[in-house]
Amino acid sequence: MTDPMDDAERIAALLDGSLDARQRAEVLARLGQSQHALEAFVDAAAVLRETEGPASVRPRRWRTIATPLALAAGIAIVAVLVPAIGRQRAPLGPDEPERFVALLSSSPVVFPRDWNGTPWTTTRGALEPLSDTARAIRIGARLTDLALATTSGDSAMYVIAGNVAMLLDPIPASAPLASRYRAATRPGEIPRGASAAQMAGQQMVDLGAWIEAARFAAMRGDSTFFQSTASVAIMHRIPLELPRAGPPGQPIDWRALSRGLFDLLSRLGS
Amino acid sequence: MAARQELEALFLSHLGAIERIAGAICRRHGMAGDDAADFGSWVKLKLVENDYAVLGKFRGESSLGTYLTVVIAMLARDYRVQRWGRWRPSAAARRRGRIAVQLETLVYRDGHRLDQAAEVLRTRGETALSDRDLAAMFAALPVRGPMRPLEVGAEPLTAIPAPEVVDDGDRDRVDETLFTALDRLPPEERAILRMRYWEGMSIADIARGLGMPQKPLYRRIERALAELRRHVEASGVSRHQAMALIGELDQ
Numbered sequence: 001m002t003d004p005m006d007d008a009e010r011i012a013a014l015l016d017g018s019l020d021a022r023q024r025a026e027v028l029a030r031l032g033q034s035q036h037a038l039e040a041f042v043d044a045a046a047v048l049r050e051t052e053g054p055a056s057v058r059p060r061r062w063r064t065i066a067t068p069l070a071l072a073a074g075i076a077i078v079a080v081l082v083p084a085i086g087r088q089r090a091p092l093g094p095d096e097p098e099r100f101v102a103l104l105s106s107s108p109v110v111f112p113r114d115w116n117g118t119p120w121t122t123t124r125g126a127l128e129p130l131s132d133t134a135r136a137i138r139i140g141a142r143l144t145d146l147a148l149a150t151t152s153g154d155s156a157m158y159v160i161a162g163n164v165a166m167l168l169d170p171i172p173a174s175a176p177l178a179s180r181y182r183a184a185t186r187p188g189e190i191p192r193g194a195s196a197a198q199m200a201g202q203q204m205v206d207l208g209a210w211i212e213a214a215r216f217a218a219m220r221g222d223s224t225f226f227q228s229t230a231s232v233a234i235m236h237r238i239p240l241e242l243p244r245a246g247p248p249g250q251p252i253d254w255r256a257l258s259r260g261l262f263d264l265l266s267r268l269g270s
Numbered sequence: 271m272a273a274r275q276e277l278e279a280l281f282l283s284h285l286g287a288i289e290r291i292a293g294a295i296c297r298r299h300g301m302a303g304d305d306a307a308d309f310g311s312w313v314k315l316k317l318v319e320n321d322y323a324v325l326g327k328f329r330g331e332s333s334l335g336t337y338l339t340v341v342i343a344m345l346a347r348d349y350r351v352q353r354w355g356r357w358r359p360s361a362a363a364r365r366r367g368r369i370a371v372q373l374e375t376l377v378y379r380d381g382h383r384l385d386q387a388a389e390v391l392r393t394r395g396e397t398a399l400s401d402r403d404l405a406a407m408f409a410a411l412p413v414r415g416p417m418r419p420l421e422v423g424a425e426p427l428t429a430i431p432a433p434e435v436v437d438d439g440d441r442d443r444v445d446e447t448l449f450t451a452l453d454r455l456p457p458e459e460r461a462i463l464r465m466r467y468w469e470g471m472s473i474a475d476i477a478r479g480l481g482m483p484q485k486p487l488y489r490r491i492e493r494a495l496a497e498l499r500r501h502v503e504a505s506g507v508s509r510h511q512a513m514a515l516i517g518e519l520d521q
Contacts, residue, residue: 008344009331009332011340012331012333012337012339012340014480015332015339016333016336017481018332028462028480029457032455032456032458032464036344036347039469040340041340042465042471043295043346045475047295047339048336048339049478120330155280156280
């Protein structure tokens with residue numbers, strides 16, 4: 001028997017627009033089979049409309065819609081990413097993964113309410129058979145989220161810190177560092193990301209951190225982020241091209257970019 | 271699963287949102303006063319139970335706020351079932367459409383006075399009918415035992431003449447055919463039609479909730495209704511009756 005809370009999260013994901021077409025069809029089918037689920041959907045949609053206003057101002061989460069950008073980037077990543085970055089004789093930049101947050105314009109960025117935008121079904125990497133690369137990517141992404149939450153004073157920082165700890169757990173000799181993340185009860189007690197990056201792999205942690213920061217930038221239409229030296233260098237190495245709404249010279253297609261980055265992070269972290 | 275302290279911190283940091291969501295659910299279902307207060311307390315208890323198990327099951331596939339909204343909506347249904355038992359609208363109410371179903375539910379299941387039920391429906395934007403029109407609609411429904419004490423309303427029901435008793439045997443069979451045909455539709459189409467015609471959602475709200483554009487949704491509903499009519503006709507109902515039956519859904 002389905003756990004009602006599984007239904008609840010799937011219905012919530014449907015309302016947030018964070019399901020792909022196949023997942024959306026599955027949840028819709030479930031609504032057609034379960035009066036309980038249907039009533040919950042109807043009530044929740046009505047409450048969200050009341051509490052959050054019209055759809056035009058309610059931010060939709062990204063959908064995992066495959067785009068040429070995502071597919072091309074994903075295939076390119078698998079084929080060339082690790083060797084390409086491995087050929088670099090120096091790290092991509094200073095050793096703090098959080099530095100990419102500083103590239104966002106109008107910093108400090110307000111951490112979106114209820115943001116939990118990782119594209120993976122779970123961040124409980126302690127028990128999940130992740131590759132070293134996938135684990136490092138996830139750690140990087142969560143370090144960016146942690147930096148944003150800390151900057152915003154959002155109490156979600158402690159949950160995210162716990163996520164980082166769980167991802168660190170399987171890494172040899174990481175227990176003391178993971179404990180520090182878990183034990184933090186004030187922003188000042190949360191460790192800097194350099195130690196986690198050194199343990200998990202600087203380059204992949206940096207990449208995960210940059211992609212997550214890029215997602216925020218794309219959500220905001222922040223072209224400054226993508227024009228920075230650090231971003232240009234990373235995009236050149238991936239490689240990643242900014243999708244345009246038309247011929248070269250046209251504005252960036254931010255929605256396509258958001259979807260592409262979401263898919264990229266999903267593939268790399270899986 | 272995340273540590274208890276983390277989940278407790280999460281619960282506490284979202285307590286305001288939880289209370290707002292519970293309040294909105296109460297308003298939607300006409301719960302007020304002591305009922306609303308009881309429900310609010312019950313929701314918090316459920317979220318705290320088993321070391322915040324509900325929060326611990328959150329996987330991050332959605333935003334936490336939306337997850338909590340859906341969870342509390344589900345808890346609301348459980349609360350109503352627990353307090354007032356399982357409720358099924360009458361065939362007569364279903365035949366008369368969503369307003370009749372909601373009116374019957376508010377009065378007989380939730381124990382509202384007729385004028386209160388009318389006000390709830392108008393506040394929700396479900397109808398613009400007057401008290402008198404709603405009273406006439408209600409008077410045509412079968413009398414049912416209240417699931418909780420029924421207060422005397424502002425407008426005596428006896429002031430509204432009851433319709434003549436008519437043998438509705440044929441109509442009940444046709445109605446049953448409609449619901450059987452509905453069950454034969456693909457689950458997605460079934461869900462959309464239920465949202466539209468039995469749960470009273472507008473096309474815009476359905477489109478927004480499902481993340482679909484409205485124009486394709488209109489076409490999808492039209493196709494689903496056409497298929498529904500085919501199933502009804504295939505069951506032996508005349509074309510005229512089938513068209514009338516489907517047509518009533520839009521009233």
